[in-house]
Amino acid sequence: MAIRPIVKYGSAVLREMSRPVGEITSEIKDLVADMTATLKEAGGLGLAAAQVGVSLRIFIVDLSALDISAEPKAFINPEILETSGATEYEEGCLSFPGIYQLLTRPDHVRVRALGLDGKEFVEEADGIYARAILHEYDHLDGVLFIDHFSTVSRALVDRKLKKLAKSA
Numbered sequence: 619m620a621i622r623p624i625v626k627y628g629s630a631v632l633r634e635m636s637r638p639v640g641e642i643t644s645e646i647k648d649l650v651a652d653m654t655a656t657l658k659e660a661g662g663l664g665l666a667a668a669q670v671g672v673s674l675r676i677f678i679v680d681l682s683a684l685d686i687s688a689e690p691k692a693f694i695n696p697e698i699l700e701t702s703g704a705t706e707y708e709e710g711c712l713s714f715p716g717i718y719q720l721l722t723r724p725d726h727v728r729v730r731a732l733g734l735d736g737k738e739f740v741e742e743a744d745g746i747y748a749r750a751i752l753h754e755y756d757h758l759d760g761v762l763f764i765d766h767f768s769t770v771s772r773a774l775v776d777r778k779l780k781k782l783a784k785s786a
C-alpha cells in the first residue's frame with residue numbers, strides 16, 4: 619500500500635472521461651488500496667482514480683472522519699440509478715486545496731457499482747454520503763465541483779484557480 623500524490627486542478631487528467639474497468643486484476647486491487655490509503659492520509663471523504671492520475675471509473679468514499687464506524691468503500695464502474703431531493707452543504711475537493719463552496723445537490727442517491735470482489739451491489743445514500751458519491755461520480759466524467767458554482771462564486775475563486783492551475 620502506498621500513498622500516491624493527489625493531482626491538482628489544472629492537470630488534464632481531471633478533465634478526461636475515465637474508462638470502465640474491465641477485469642478486477644491485482645493492479646486494480648493495488649490501485650484501490652493505494653487510493654484508500656491516500657484518502658485517509660489526506661483526510662478527505664472521497665477520492666476518484668483520476669485524482670491519482672489514473673483515468674479509470676473507480677472512486678472511494680470514506681466517511682470515517684465523520685462516523686468512526688464507517689468503512690471506506692470502493693465503487694467500480696458505478697452507475698447512478700436515481701437521485702431525489704435537494705440540500706445545500708459546504709463542499710471541497712482534494713484537487714482544489716483551500717477552495718470551499720456551498721453547493722446544492724440531491725439529498726438522496728441510489729447507485730449500482732461493482733465491489734472489489736467483482737460483485738455488483740446497490741447502495742442507497744442520503745445527506746453527506748449521497749453528496750460524496752455524486753461529487754466523486756462527477757470526477758469519472760471529468761466534471762469538477764467548480765462546474766456547479768454560480769457565475770458569481772466562480773468569479774470569486776478565479777484568482778485561486780489560476781494560481782492552482784499554474785502550479786499544476
Ligand code: NI
Nearest residue numbers: 710711712713
Ligand atoms: Ni473532488
